[in-house]
Amino acid sequence: MWAQQLVRPREFVEVATTRPDADDLVDGEVLLRLRAGAICGSDLPVFNGLLTLKQRDEPGVENPPGSPMHEVVGEVIATRDPRHAVGDQVVGWGSRLNALSELTISLGDALNSFDPRLSPERAVMLQPLACVLHAVEQIPGVAGARAAVLGQGPMGLLFNHALRSAGARSVIGVDRLDRRDLGARMGADDVAHLHTSRWVGQLSDADRPEVVVEAIGHNVSTLDHALEAAERGGRIFYFGIPDDAYYPVNMQRLLRKNLSLMSGVTLQRRVMLEKASRYLAAHPDLVEAFVTHTFDVDQAQQGFELATAPTPQTAKITLKVAS
Structure with a gap:
């Protein structure tokens, strides 16, 4: 073959x-x-x-x-x-x-x-959609929250849409590529055309997101940027795939800001694929x-x-x- x-x-x-x-x-x-x-x-x-x-x-x-x-x-x-x-x-x-x-x-x-x-x-898009829907289900308190999605590649774009559909009050995307048009079409209120380090460096306390999704992966620094960006008591979901087995975590920041850090792979895959099919039927565009x-x-x-x-x-x- x-x-x-x-x-x-x-x-x-x-x-x-x-x-x-x-x-x-x-x-x-x-x-x-x-x-x-x-x-x-x-x-x-x-x-x-x-x-x-x-x-x-x-x-x-x-x-x-x-x-x-x-x-x-x-x-x-x-x-x-x-x-x-x-x-x-x-x-x-x-x-x-x-x-x-x-x-x-x-x-x-x-x-x-x-x-x-x-x-x-x-139809093949149902697989990544299932992954994103599973991740969003794991994050508590999405409804009414300010959310940020680090990375506006295909998975980050799906997170824009899924977080918005889950009731997030606002969704901000961040990417080095100018994703302002595509990110907005996928549900973001705004997309910062910046490296995550520069974006987090200019955040005001009033703009800090309560939910942060790291959808970049493959490097160590973006996890720390997610922890730095989050509001006190915020929830961070590390979705990106690591290329390194060990990541340094700023425990002082995690502790003093009362943050919750989550990650994980997609479980109950047939169930999530069925949910993805229903989601796509509800959002055919x-x-x-x-x-x-x-x-x-x-x-x-x-x-x-x-x-x-x-x-x-x-x-x-x-x-x-x-x-």
């Missing part, structure tokens, strides 16, 4: 690789034929050549064919999960993180059906605002290059497979 494989930093080639079949499945798994995928910010360090924490923890897990991609829409062609039948169209997690290939194996518990009126390259670029899967190289150097109008980048 075909797969895209990173052969060196920032360079994909199409390769022929071993084709999985039904005999490779264990209980609870399904075999998918790829219909569409999407590029996640957590894929980009791998694309750029970083040895990730997961790869450090699991020696030998380098860049197998199909890596990195985990946001996926596929057709079930074999199953050992009674909730999924052959022929089902599903969206969710490519749980082996190697879904940039003709076929991929995933956990059935990380997949769900979707509205067939959505094209695969649009979100699809066109969020999915801004789609490439054929054999143009994965171009898609990833755009993701690493987005324009102000670049939100979610998806990849489609010709039917």
Whole structure:
């Protein structure tokens, strides 16, 4: 079967690789034929050549064919999960993180059906939306709060929308890229076109947010900026993926400001995918605002290059497979 494989930093080639079949499945798994995928910010360090924490923890897990991609829409062609039948169209997690290939194996518990009126390259946005909705559910006191979202990439943009829908009194985005137009269309009252260090340095006490979402990840300093920005008694959700196992935390600030620091991965994935489907049905305009670029899967190289150097109008980048 075909797969895209990173052969060196920032360079994909199409390769022929071993084709999985039904005999490779264990209980609870399904075999998918790829219909569409999407590029996640957590894929980009791998694309750029970083040895990730997961790869450090699991020696030998380098860049197998199909890596990195985990946001996926596929057709079930074999199953050992009674909730999924052959022929089902599903969206969710490519749980082996190697879904940039003709076929991929995933956990059935990380997949769900979707509205067939959505094209695969649009339906794939349900996976990141499920992640954001789960995170927002974990944050207490969103309704009526001033909220700030550090980072206005695809996930940060979804946080704008989800926090607004959860009743936040105001939502401010922060990004080094000029996201004022796109951020506002996704629910922000304003977007500061600033590095987070400069933004927090000019905050007045009256403007400090009660809820801060760190949606940047991949560096240490932004967590401290979130702690510094937050109002006393504020809640910080660290959503961005760390590239380092250990982060220094200003415990004096955390203690003296009575802050709550939260983080975590998405649990109950099928439940959250169903919630994401209902959310999207209630906000249908979100699809066109969020999915801004789609490439054929054999143009994965171009898609990833755009993701690493987005324009102000670049939100979610998806990849489609010709039917």
